Amino acid sequence: MTGAIVGIAVVLIIAGGVTASLVAYFRLQRHRADAAAMASYRELAEEATARHGALQDQLAELTDRVKTVEGLLRSVD
Template identity: 60%
Template sequence: MNGGIIAILITLTVIGGVSVSTVAYFTLQRHRADAVAMAGYRKLAEEAVANQEALRAELEAVTARLTAVEELLRSVDA
């Protein structure tokens, strides 16, 4: 009777270890996939910031030109 219980305990321990290892492996794979996705989002965010800065610089140039045109029109009226 004791040998049967010991065999069952050993079997359950092995099955438990394999189960825990399998769950840990798939959890690790999910975290790796999340890390890859986050890297992609980070790259998109950096590109968006760069584009926004370029647009801001272009808007400043257009504003400067518009100011010059307004001054020219005011000088013509006066």
């Protein structure tokens, strides 16, 4: 009887270890996938920030041009 209990206990311990290892492995894989997705989002955000800065520079240039044209139009009157 004790041999059977010891055998069952050993099998349960091994099964628990295998289960815990599989769970840890798949969590690691999920974490790696999330990290890769976050890296691509970070690159996208950096690109959007750079483009936003370029648009602001263009807008400032256009604002200066409009002010120049308005000054010319007022000087004509």
